[in-house]
Amino acid sequence: MDLTIFGLNDIVLSLKATSLANFFALLIASSFVVVSFLTPKYKLTKSFYALLILLTSSLFLIVYANDYLLFFMGWETMSISTYFLLSFTLSKEALHKYIIFAMASALSLFIAILLLYSTSQSFLYSDARESFNAMNQLQSAVFIALMMFSIFVKLGTIGFHYWLVDAYEESHSIFTPFLSAVLSKMGVYALIIFTSHVVSVTYGLATIGVLTSIIATFKAIQEDSIKRLLAYSSIAQLGYIVTVLGISDGMGGALYHSLIHTAVKLLLFINVAGIIFITGRQKFSELGGLIYKMPQSFVLLLIGIITLAGMPPLGGFASKFMIYTSLLDAKYLLVLSAVMFSSASAFLYIYKLIYGIYLGHPTNKKLESVKEVPLSFLMPQYILSLVLIVLGTFPALVVPYFNRILEELNLETITFTDTATLITPHAQYNGFIVMSAFAAIFVLVLLVFVSLRSKAKEAKDRFDIAYCGEEPNKATHLHYGYSMGKELKRVRFINTILKNSSKYFYDFIARQTLSLSEIFRKIYSGNLSLNFNIAILFVIILLWWSSK
Structure with missing residues (x-):
């Protein structure tokens, strides 16, 4: 079923119920129903449930959109409603991570969509490959990079996952299942649409996927x-x-x-x-x-x-x-x-x-x-x-x-x-x-x-144990699960994965951004005379540029 919503000049926005869209819609609906079982046990505000319904609605818009503009609207609504749902429990640092990555993802997606539109004046999926083929080599490379960045952020692909782990850990227990099971699938859906309607698949994509699996596993x-x-x-x-x-x-x-x-x-x-x-x-x-x-x-x-x-x-x-x-x-x-x-x-x-x-x-x-x-x-x-x-x-x-x-x-x-x-x-x-x-x-x-159970003896007190001839105290970790996996650091390949983190890269980006902001802060110091002179200088440069 193809439903045209409205057209402005040559821009047509439409919804389409494909088998692919119905499959992902089924995942969304069934996940929402399953999570709803937990709601009686949690005392959450009406605003939380209202945001969850808004989020779910945006997911349906994403999967049933038949053009990139409606897709982007759903994508943005999803990101914003997710932010407010996470704000109930996340720390300020984790929220900052999420919103920065969400904004970067949305901005790169929007620029990529505009690049696609600039070649054929169409947002429709059916015209996407033709629009892509009309791009020059530089435009196509930029377009692919922007789309992949946007999708990889939502998927949490290694290197783009910096926001994800904290969000999963600190999100409310009623929201985490939905976050993991469904919101991550929007990245999968976007990747399927991208590889099906725009760019053919590549060996590079498979390589990125397998590296993600290995690194995340360890x-x-x-x-x-x-x-x-x-x-x-x-x-x-x-x-x-x-x-x-x-x-x-x-x-x-x-x-x-x-x-x-x-x-x-x-x-x-x-x-x-x-x-x-x-x-x-x-x-x-x-x-x-x-x-x-x-x-x-x-x-x-x-x-x-x-x-x-x-x-x-x-x-x-x-x-x-x-x-x-x-x-x-x-x-x-x-x-x-x-x-x-x-x-x-x-x-x-x-x-x-x-x-x-x-x-x-x-x-x-x-x-x-x-x-x-x-x-x-x-x-x-x-x-x-x-x-x-x-x-x-x-x-x-x-x-x-x-x-x-x-x-x-x-x-x-x-x-x-x-x-x-x-x-x-x-x-x-x-x-x-x-x-x-x-x-x-x-x-x-x-x-x-x-x-064999009839012959087994049950311990009267499971804390009455021998611990290498010493009596364990409250600071003693009796559970092997505490240190399980730490011995793997002896393997050089695994130790390389464990000791390195994308945190160092993003900390570097943060420091550089802070340094750049300090420069701008000195220029825009609040001194009206200085700001007026800067404005005059820019006007002169623009006039000179326009006269060439």
Whole structure:
């Protein structure tokens, strides 16, 4: 459906309901509904919910826009409403980071759109490639750089993620799932529109994506804050999507992983929101041993991390399967090796996520009195877990809809025989068989553990322990999750990643900007006589320039 809103001279603004737009709209709507389960447990102002509705509306405008001008309006509304939602909880420094990057992203997007319009006097997606081809070499290079900068900021690609980690960590627990699951997808949607309607994909894009995945993975491992770890995890997972969008036949894998990433990030951040709600803590060094107190949350998080790791039999394996085979088919063997390395390394922070919270030794006796989270936290997690299990069992269930999107974009469709079987030129995956085998093994292992449980002895006091012949005090970190990952600094390659940060670069930019502002402050000192003389000088220069 194509709906023209209005036309001014030759400018036409319109909305269009494509299959791609409907897919992302479904992600937005379902995420909003899932997050709504948490609202009864938080006493938030009406303005917070009003801003959340405004933000959601702007996302629909972004995905249904059929031209870059309406897209920009939605993009700006999204950025501004997000700023006000973050302002409820973020520190001044974190807010400054967000607004500076958001403004830079919006400005670069606006200039890129004007460049595109200058060649064909059209904002429509359908005219974008023609407009781009009409640019000279310099204009096209500037246009690509501006568009990529704007999109990479929203995706949180490494180097452009400086605002993201603090925003995820400090945002309200009810907003963080929406921030990670949906707002990041607007960057994915923008990249899909850009690569489909304007510029063809490149190997460089795949390289940027895989570097993002690797660096973010090792940054996540060293984190003590749960939400910061999940923030870096989101960056890494989005890196996979950017990587697979860097090949011509990678769109199917990008769409599938977008669906999985949305579901699993909602699940994990809601799980963590429940932990923070019950315990008031959000660091691994302050948690531990909650498996006995919150068994349902433990199982739900386990489903989430299995999916996040891309392990069978859940839906994460299906999307990783498509990404791997797409890279193999494109003969991007070096990129494929790097992606598999990143995916395997992710097990380190994934293990830390479950061990640091639910396993190991409790760090505080107050944790011994906590109870399971309320039903409003559990219900959305059960729904999301069911989705991930169904997609793991029947991975081709959503493929017909993805194929409709691919056909609209004139791309090669995904091959499948039935709802359980995905087929690629190199391999095929039957989710039903894998799930059945996993279920059988799980039942056998469960029976063994149940039989051994009667012989096990429960500790009367889990804090009554031996600690190398010494008595631990309150300052002693009993939980291995506190230092887990720090030993990786011995590996030179990993140590290089861990000790370097984009913070140094942006601190340098801040110092230079401050120095420049000091120069302008001296010129515009408030002295009217000096300012009048400067104004006269500029007028003389302009008159001389115009007379040439």
